[in-house]
Amino acid sequence: MRIRKSVLALPCLAGLLAVVPGALHAEGARGVAAPAVYPATTWQGRSGAVLRIMRRLDSHVELVPLRVGADTTYGPLSLRLERCVQKPDGLPAQTAVLLKIEESQDSGSSPFEGWMFTDDPALRAYAGALYDVQVVSCDGDKVEPMVGPLPEPVPPQLPMAMAPHVEADEGQGPTVLAPPSGGSGGQGGGSSGPTSLLPPATSLPAPQPAPGTVTQP
Numbered sequence: 001m002r003i004r005k006s007v008l009a010l011p012c013l014a015g016l017l018a019v020v021p022g023a024l025h026a027e028g029a030r031g032v033a034a035p036a037v038y039p040a041t042t043w044q045g046r047s048g049a050v051l052r053i054m055r056r057l058d059s060h061v062e063l064v065p066l067r068v069g070a071d072t073t074y075g076p077l078s079l080r081l082e083r084c085v086q087k088p089d090g091l092p093a094q095t096a097v098l099l100k101i102e103e104s105q106d107s108g109s110s111p112f113e114g115w116m117f118t119d120d121p122a123l124r125a126y127a128g129a130l131y132d133v134q135v136v137s138c139d140g141d142k143v144e145p146m147v148g149p150l151p152e153p154v155p156p157q158l159p160m161a162m163a164p165h166v167e168a169d170e171g172q173g174p175t176v177l178a179p180p181s182g183g184s185g186g187q188g189g190g191s192s193g194p195t196s197l198l199p200p201a202t203s204l205p206a207p208q209p210a211p212g213t214v215t216q217p
Contacts, residue, residue, distance in 0.1 A: 033153035036090070043085040044147045048140030049097045053077070054132045065139060076104035077131055086138040088147045094119050097135045101126050 047068050054061045055075070066072050066081040073079070083098035094117070101112040109128040116135040117123045126133040 031156035031158045033155040036150040036153045038088050038090055038147055038150065040091065042088060042091070042147050043096075043145055044088045045143040045145050046084045046086060046138035046140050047143050048138065049081055049084040049095075049099075050136040050139050051079070051097075051099075052134045052136050054134075056130055056132065063136065067140070068143070075131065077128075077133070078102040079133075084138040084140075085145070090150070092119075095135060095137050097138075099126075099133075099135070101128070101133060103128050103130065 049066050049068075051064045051066060052061060053064050053074055064072065064074055064079075066079060068081050068084060071078065071080050078101070080100040081097060082100065083096075085096050087094040096115055096117045098115055099112070103109040103111075109130070112126050112128075115123065116125070118135055118137070124134055
């Protein structure tokens, strides 16, 4: 059964191979433009950020939004967001915030001021005596620095395919080669009948008797 299906599929495959070269010859090969992406060092500023704060006493977790330049109080924590930047669309997601955190004096935790990154485990969280703070993502409107629009991708120009091809839809039948005129394989010099591809037969000379041999009449 598998052999029969393969044999039946051969004419269809031959038809496709005959049509494709013709289309390439008529329209030429088309190049595909590479996708436009921002450079890896590009950052987009945002006007806010979202933090994840966990209370160590009962493991209560809450998402807290912050605005750039505004002071926010959460329990004994005093939070101030200075900057929030993120990678634009087309690059791996990454967020960085410049944050200042202070706890009440009785907690015994030292204040924190610096950058937090979502993709760096060593720089993504603040571990205090009573609370843990992590950065989740940026939020709000786009502010400085602005990344600007992406350039329009331009497909490469490829040369036109100039290879000869055979049109499959012209309705022409197979080409028949006529036998050469005056061939030795035909009878009476005509062109009817099959043409032999073997070399013409040569007649061998008759053997001569040896000297001194008497032949009988």
